[in-house]
Every structure is written in structure tokens, then in C-alpha cells.
Amino acid sequence: MSADYTHLHRFLGRDSVVAATPAALLQRNLSRQVSCFPGFQIRLKCMKTVELPDGTRVPVLGQGTWGMGEKKNAHAEEVAALRLGIDLGMSLIDTAEMYGEGGAERVVADAIEGRGDRVFIVTKVYPHHASRTELPKACERSLKRLRIETIDLYLLHWRERTPPLEETVATFEKLRSAGKIRRWGVSNFDVDDLEELLSIKDGPNCATDQVLYNLENREIEFDLLPLITDHQSPFTCTIMAYSPVGHDRGLLENKTLKKIAKRQDASPAQIALAWVMRQPGVIAIPKASNEKHVRDNARSIDIKLTKEDLADLDREFSPPKSKKSLPML
Ligand code: NAP
Numbered sequence: 354m355s356a357d358y359t360h361l362h363r364f365l366g367r368d369s370v371v372a373a374t375p376a377a378l379l380q381r382n383l384s385r386q387v388s389c390f391p392g393f394q395i396r397l398k399c400m401k402t403v404e405l406p407d408g409t410r411v412p413v414l415g416q417g418t419w420g421m422g423e424k425k426n427a428h429a430e431e432v433a434a435l436r437l438g439i440d441l442g443m444s445l446i447d448t449a450e451m452y453g454e455g456g457a458e459r460v461v462a463d464a465i466e467g468r469g470d471r472v473f474i475v476t477k478v479y480p481h482h483a484s485r486t487e488l489p490k491a492c493e494r495s496l497k498r499l500r501i502e503t504i505d506l507y508l509l510h511w512r513e514r515t516p517p518l519e520e521t522v523a524t525f526e527k528l529r530s531a532g533k534i535r536r537w538g539v540s541n542f543d544v545d546d547l548e549e550l551l552s553i554k555d556g557p558n559c560a561t562d563q564v565l566y567n568l569e570n571r572e573i574e575f576d577l578l579p580l581i582t583d584h585q586s587p588f589t590c591t592i593m594a595y596s597p598v599g600h601d602r603g604l605l606e607n608k609t610l611k612k613i614a615k616r617q618d619a620s621p622a623q624i625a626l627a628w629v630m631r632q633p634g635v636i637a638i639p640k641a642s643n644e645k646h647v648r649d650n651a652r653s654i655d656i657k658l659t660k661e662d663l664a665d666l667d668r669e670f671s672p673p674k675s676k677k678s679l680p681m682l
Contacts, residue, residue: 400442401654403636405506405560406589407536411473413630414654415445416647417595417640422456427642428463434642435464439472441651447563447593447638449477449510450495458498465501474499475506475593477540477563480513483521492533507534508563511541511681518546519553526555536560538590543679544576551587559590565680566594566635568625568670569604572680575673582634596682597629597637598622598650609669613662619653622646626653628666 402410416438421431435446446465448457458476465472476499482491495504507528509521525537538561539550550556562581566573573592581588598605605621614621622639629637630653641647658666 400444401630403591403634405536405591406558407560409536411636412443412445413636414443414626414650415447415473415475415593415636415638416443417638418446418448418457418461419452419640420457421448421640421642422453422458422460428460430644431460431642432463434644434647435461436468437644438641438647438651439464439468441647442654443647443651444468444471445473445475445636445638447475447595448499449508450482450491451477451479451510455494455498458495462498462500465499469501473505474501475508475561475563476504477508477510479510483509483524484516485520485524488521488524489528489533492528496533503532504534506536506538506560508538508540508561512539512546518550518556522550522553522555522558526558538562538593540564540593540595541679541681544580547577547580547588557587557589559588561591561593561636563593563595563638565596565682566592566629567597567599567604568607568610568628568666569599570596570680571670571672572677575676577679578632578635582632591634591636592632593636593638594629595638598625598639600682607669609665613658613665617656617658617662619656620649622649623653623656624658624662626650627656627658628663630654631658631663 400412400414403413404410416435446461448461450458461474476495478488478491482488492504492507496502507525525534528534529537538559540563542550542562547562550559564573564577578592580586581590581592604625610621610624614624617624626637626639629635639650641650
């Protein structure tokens with residue numbers, strides 16, 4: 354069996370790399386057992402992936418960091434949780450200059466120490482730092498806190514009327530040419546913002562729109578998700594679903610979710626994550642500081658929701674019937 358480690362190594366844990374297999378397997382999004390020699394089976398922890406517009410594949414399940422880096426005494430636990438997640442294949446890490454005012458980026462830096470070649474780092478800039486003069490400075494500060502040379506994906510955290518979108522996009526493109534970022538995207542952009550983005554120079558280079566999406570917040574299903582997933586659509590960007598397990602606001606206590614979890618021999622969080630990831634091209638970024646939660650979330654990759662599960666979830670959390678503006682946390 355020939356092996357191409359280059360791609361696998363970036364996203365998988367060390368064990369999986371040792372057990373590497375052709376990149377074709379990764380491209381087929383498989384998590385499976387492979388026979389190499391008679392009687393010898395290897396369990397591949399092959400994380401399913403999503404293709405970004407430039408062809409780069411990233412894990413469909415990543416890790417969030419909002420709330421991390423705020424308390425010194427939680428630092429070790431947060432670093433350990435992120436490291437465990439990376440080793441379980443959740444090697445896309447989402448952070449922002451806003452989280453803990455740089456504290457979360459510092460936690461990420463410690464978590465990826467020695468693992469930098471197999472993580473995909475997403476961070477976000479405040480809109481008030483998104484001007485021609487401020488954006489390069491904010492980017493340098495993030496790079497310094499993260500202790501990396503290039504940000505894999507740099508997002509505008511949310512839209513404000515100033516600076517003009519054209520200015521932010523042009524500056525993102527300059528940072529890309531300078532090798533400071535590999536690609537850029539946006540967050541909390543509803544359809545009208547995306548349409549405006551598409552109309553400006555280099556706007557279609559947007560790699561992702563990070564938005565609120567979970568069982569209780571299905572607003573994007575009405576028009577934003579169809580706009581992006583429609584093959585005729587000029588948009589090729591992916592959706593990154595934030596707060597996928599409901600931001601600790603009671604979603605996981607829902608009776609229907611618990612019933613389905615029992616039926617699937619899974620946890621409510623695993624069902625909530627599997628439900629988000631059922632949509633092609635949608636990446637989920639749950640945040641977990643607790644190692645038990647990290648392990649729980651990693652296992653959601655193997656859950657296959659049945660028609661009955663999906664119908665029960667639709668009855669409990671109905672899909673949108675009309676346009677509602679995109680909520681934001
Ligand atoms: P979330 O991931 O839906 O929920 C996080 C909460 O759920 C934490 O309290 C966590 O607890 C708990 N949790 C995680 N896994 C669990 C499990 N298996 N079982 C039980 N509880 C579990 O909410 P979020 O943090 O708002 O969203 C995720 C990430 O998206 C953020 O961290 C951030 O990176 C990003 N985000 C972006 C925006 C934006 O404007 N772009 C907005 C919000 C969030 P522990 O921490 O104790 O493990």
C-alpha cells in the first residue's frame with residue numbers, strides 16, 4: 354500500500370499518521386478499519402473533511418475557544434482540552450482577538466506547541482480593527498500571540514458600516530500576498546452582506562462565513578445555506594457553524610434530543626453535532642474545556658442520524674418557513 358502522509362499529517366493524530374494510508378481514503382471522507390496484512394487491522398481515526406474553495410480540506414469538526422484564556426487557573430485545563438481534541442482529529446481551531454482580549458489566542462499557542470504542522474488556525478479581527486491601517490497591526494498581534502507565522506483563515510468577526518467592506522477585503526488580500534494569512538473569510542454575514550461582498554473586487558475569494566447554526570437556530574436554512582450550497586450559485590464559500598451545541602443554554606436538556614440520544618446510544622451533544630454536520634460543506638466548531646466533553650464531541654463523527662431521528666428533530670425544532678434575519682451571539 355503506498356502512503357501519502359503529507360495531507361493526513363496535517364489533520365490527524367500521531368497514531369493515525371503512523372497508521373497512514375493513501376490520501377484517497379481521506380478524500381473519500383472515511384473513518385474505517387483497513388486491512389494491511391492478513392489478520393492485522395488498523396483502526397483509522399480518519400476525520401471527515403470539508404473542501405474549502407481553494408481545494409484545501411479541513412476537518413468537518415473543529416474546536417471553538419470562546420471563554421478560554423479568561424482565567425489563569427483554567428489555562429492548563431484549556432490547553433489540555435484543545436490538545437486532546439487535536440489528537441482526536443479536531444485539528445481546526447477557531448479563536449478571535451476578542452476572546453479573553455487575546456487570552457484565547459495565547460491558550461491556542463500553548464496547545465499547538467509542537468503540533469503546528471497539523472493544525473488549521475482560524476482567528477478573527479474586530480470590525481473596528483478592519484481598516485487599511487489597523488488590520489495589518491491586528492494581524493501581527495494575533496500572529497504574535499498565536500506564535501505562528503501564517504494564519505490559515507482570518508475572518509472579519511462581524512459587519513459594521515465602517516470601514517467599507519472593499520477596504521477590508523483589499524487589506525485581507527494584501528495580507529495574503531504578504532504570506533501573513535493563507536485565506537480570509539467573514540462571520541455573521543447574512544444574505545444581503547454576502548451579496549454585497551460578491552459584488553466587490555476580490556469579494557468572491559471569501560473562504561467561509563461563520564454563523565450561528567444549531568437545532569434551535571435554523572435561520573440560515575431559509576436562504577443563506579441554499580445560496581451557498583446551490584451549485585449554480587456564484588458563492589463557493591463554506592459555512593462554519595458556531596454554538597453547535599447551543600452555548601450551554603439548555604439545548605442539551607431537550608427531551609426529544611435526549612430520547613434520540615438514548616435510541617442512538619449517544620449523548621445529546623453528539624446528536625446535536627451530527628445534526629449540524631449532516632449538511633454538506635458545514636463545519637462545526639464546538640467549544641469544550643472539559644476533556645470528557647472533548648471525547649464526547651469527537652465521537653459525533655461516527656453518528657448516522659436516521660430518517661426517524663431527523664423527522665423527530667424537525668417536529669421539535671421546526672425549520673424556518675420565512676426569512677428571519679441572522680441572529681448573532
Ligand atoms: P457551544 O460550542 O455550542 O457550547 C459550548 C458549551 O457547551 C460549553 O459550556 C461547553 O462546556 C459545553 N459543551 C461542549 N461539549 C459538550 C458536551 N459534549 N456535552 C455537554 N456540554 C458540552 O458554544 P460556543 O462556544 O458559543 O460556540 C462554539 C465556538 O464558536 C466558540 O467557542 C467560538 O470559537 C465560536 N463562536 C463564534 C462566534 C462568532 O460571532 N463568530 C460566536 C459564538 C461562538 P465546557 O467548556 O465546560 O466543556
